[in-house]
Amino acid sequence: MTEQSPGTDGDDARSETPVSETDPADDTAAEDRDASPADATVDEGAEPTPGVPDEETLDVPEDVATYDRFKKMDGAQYERVNEFLRDRTYITAREWAIARLCSDFRTETGVEMTKIGENLPELVPFMTDTYTPQAVNQARAAFEDKIRTAGATFLYGAMCDFFTAEELDDVMYESTEVAKFLLEVEGVDLSVEEELEAEERISSVMREVREASAELREEEESQ
Template sequence: MDEDGLDVADSDASEGHKAGADDHDDAESVGESSPVDEEGGGKEDEKKEQRENEGDGPMPGVPDAEREESDVPEDVQKYARFKKMDGAQYERVNEFLRDRTYVTAREWAIARLCSDFRTETGVEMTKIGENLPELVPFMTDTYTPQAVNQARSSFEEKVRKAGATFLYGAMCDFFTAEELDDVMYESTEVAKFLLEVEGVDLSVEEELEAEDRISSVMREVREASEELREQEQSE
């Protein structure tokens, strides 16, 4: 991980402050890290929450006491994702992601949890929110189901916008074919690294299959782009 710039065990305060400030941009869309007391909370709680979101302190909402193991659902106890992130600081993880992707650390973690805890009737939002600190080492507070849903929706929206941005860049003739190959290679490497951090072991066959699918899509994009340019020239 070190060679990719994600020293997950480092607790450098100055770098954590920077990442926390960046993450404030997404506070409204993903839900605050320390949910506001629905009964009120008062101005003091609002000021505290604002300071935390601006990165002026450690990751907010550290639980007052450890939960009894018997209170944790069995499937949560056995959940093995993100184990490589034990000891990670939220701010460092967030900084790494914001340097390479559009998503924040909470969006990344919750999107993965929503995939893993999906049932035939939907996503177990309550289970994810109530057990978030047990499921993800760098998340230190519980979330409401609404906050989980907000983070999931924000992740989906960013992926869609990033996809549209990339395809437009590929089709508008801004990049050469070689430059697009470089973009795809870099994107693939970041995606593979995140999967490895989650504990996903990709076989060589799976990697090749994924690369083939991406290459196939890129060929279609280039062909469509060339057809559009030819139509424009003929007109």
């Protein structure tokens, strides 16, 4: 099985509705809704000449050829990666990969959307199609929308007194473990000190959120 191209039938296929016109709370509609990938013609029956670089290899930019962010994902299938993410996060495999690429290929003047789209299969092992710059931008926008929506949902859950302090700690621990795993898959080597520092920063913020929420509820009840 391979990654489904946007615009085809399937669980990850969506219409070309702009991101801003789709309700981000709708998990189904918010999943994969980019434009069609760039057209490409490939002669699957052609065999490369041993020792002679093919034309496609020669056209790959140097920073693309040396990019190894997702090297641990060699041989992975899109559906498996997507299933893992869907079970643990609010984002899809396409949005995860493209959001990371947009960060890595950011320049002083913006993000190199065209380079990312044209070289997507070379950059990410589980992506099999090239994408238009518009499709790349739409995936990035979908990622940002979902992060903001998930953040608001989580903070509301933390502030509305639905979770006890212990339950909230469990949520934070599980979330941190998933986030660390994704970073490790991307090739980010976190030291024990860095992990502890990140966990302490998160715990500190959440303590402040709980304290501020409790104070706010007390003020409301006293009025």
